[in-house]
Amino acid sequence: MKSSRFKVTPWEVEGEVDYGKLIRDFGVSKLDEKILKRIEKHAKELHLMLRRGIFFAHRDLDWLLDEYEKGNKFFLYTGCGPSGPIHLGHLGTWLFTKWLQDKFDVELWFQFTDDEKFLFKDKSYEEIQKWTYENMLDVAALGFKKGKTHFLVDTKHANLLYPIAVRIAKKITFSTLKASFGMTNEDNIGKIFYTSMQAAPAVVPSVLAKRNIPCLIPLAIDQDPHFRVARDVYPKLGYYKPSVIHSVFMPAMSGPKGKMSSSEVNSAILTTDSAKEVENKIKKYAFSGGRDTIEEHRKLGGNPDVDVSFQYLRFLFEEDDKKLERIEKDYRSGKMLTSELKKITIERINAFLKEHQKKREKARKEVEKFLWKG
Numbered sequence: 001m002k003s004s005r006f007k008v009t010p011w012e013v014e015g016e017v018d019y020g021k022l023i024r025d026f027g028v029s030k031l032d033e034k035i036l037k038r039i040e041k042h043a044k045e046l047h048l049m050l051r052r053g054i055f056f057a058h059r060d061l062d063w064l065l066d067e068y069e070k071g072n073k074f075f076l077y078t079g080c081g082p083s084g085p086i087h088l089g090h091l092g093t094w095l096f097t098k099w100l101q102d103k104f105d106v107e108l109w110f111q112f113t114d115d116e117k118f119l120f121k122d123k124s125y126e127e128i129q130k131w132t133y134e135n136m137l138d139v140a141a142l143g144f145k146k147g148k149t150h151f152l153v154d155t156k157h158a159n160l161l162y163p164i165a166v167r168i169a170k171k172i173t174f175s176t177l178k179a180s181f182g183m184t185n186e187d188n189i190g191k192i193f194y195t196s197m198q199a200a201p202a203v204v205p206s207v208l209a210k211r212n213i214p215c216l217i218p219l220a221i222d223q224d225p226h227f228r229v230a231r232d233v234y235p236k237l238g239y240y241k242p243s244v245i246h247s248v249f250m251p252a253m254s255g256p257k258g259k260m261s262s263s264e265v266n267s268a269i270l271t272t273d274s275a276k277e278v279e280n281k282i283k284k285y286a287f288s289g290g291r292d293t294i295e296e297h298r299k300l301g302g303n304p305d306v307d308v309s310f311q312y313l314r315f316l317f318e319e320d321d322k323k324l325e326r327i328e329k330d331y332r333s334g335k336m337l338t339s340e341l342k343k344i345t346i347e348r349i350n351a352f353l354k355e356h357q358k359k360r361e362k363a364r365k366e367v368e369k370f371l372w373k374g
């Protein structure tokens with residue numbers, strides 16, 4: 001029997017996630033054909049993460065599109081918790097966000113939660129500051145629109161964020177947080193306040209413009225609980241509830257349980273890994289859906305559904321649906337071996353990282369331009 005025991009909070013993802021159950025538990029809506037068609041109508045195409053169900057759920061996206069069709073443009077908001085190096089699991093949401101920015105030609109507000117990571121991780125303030133800068137390089141390297149993309153760093157933009165956060169915090173009780181996140185009396189008091197900081201950027205543009213502007217938040221579904229709590233608060237302060245679009249987790253190297261995380265060194269491919277490191281990591285650690293022997297594999301075939309190398313192609317690195325299908329078919333039938341599949345994945349990741357690393361170096365000069373100057 002398939003175990004139904006799993007856990008999803010903003011700070012912990014454990015076990016094999018049942019996304020259907022999450023949709024019910026979190027009270028989000030499935031991204032169905034109808035809404036995908038509406039997105040396609042405006043974007044003229046569907047991003048691979050939409051075509052393949054990697055972004056799979058939403059809150060109030062119909063409303064956001066209604067407003068868009070009336071000429072009321074939205075802005076995008078997403079973020080990064082700077083506690084360590086950026087890995088491939090982070091990139092999915094951000095590349096999708098870039099696609100949305102390009103297709104809908106909208107502003108993006110990008111939050112770096114240095115406060116969060118200091119409060120929740122056993123790391124020094126200085127170390128978190130170092131990661132904040134390092135992570136900004138990765139985000140800047142993705143090519144978001146200059147002049148339409150604004151980075152907020154929680155401790156640096158406190159003058160803008162804090163007045164909003166306190167208004168939100170006043171309307172959330174500790175017992176709500178206990179129920180939503182499993183916080184306890186032993187948690188430090190900064191953690192309890194933090195949700196209001198993550199909630200704040202969703203109204204920053206409205207505050208600045210002194211009029212309500214719709215907001216769309218792309219995120220991996222573990223981040224949803226912050227907004228589930230905060231969405232009840234925004235209207236009480238006179239703002240729209242932000243819309244949200246949710247993705248599943250990119251699998252960890254060790255297989256379909258949990259999510260890719262940079263706290264497990266071997267489970268993540270980092271954006272700063274060399275070609276050799278990527279090759280070694282995939283060869284040695286990428287969970288394989290292949291059989292124990294070549295003979296068996298040829299006879300019985302492999303399982304791409306749990307094969308991490310295949311999943312990386314599906315999530316990010318093989319845009320062509322036909323090619324992906326071919327690989328899937330050949331792997332399932334046993335025609336393609338794990339070593340051959342891994343070779344393709346290694347090549348794809350390295351081609352991407354080669355470009356990314358160049359842009360990441362150039363970004364040293366650009367980070368400053370992305371930082372919000374209010």
Ligand code: TRP
Nearest residue numbers: 078079080081111113198219223
């Ligand atoms: N808390 C997120 C993390 O740990 C970072 C974040 C801040 C975020 N604001 C966000 C993620 C909005 C998604 C949407 O990674």
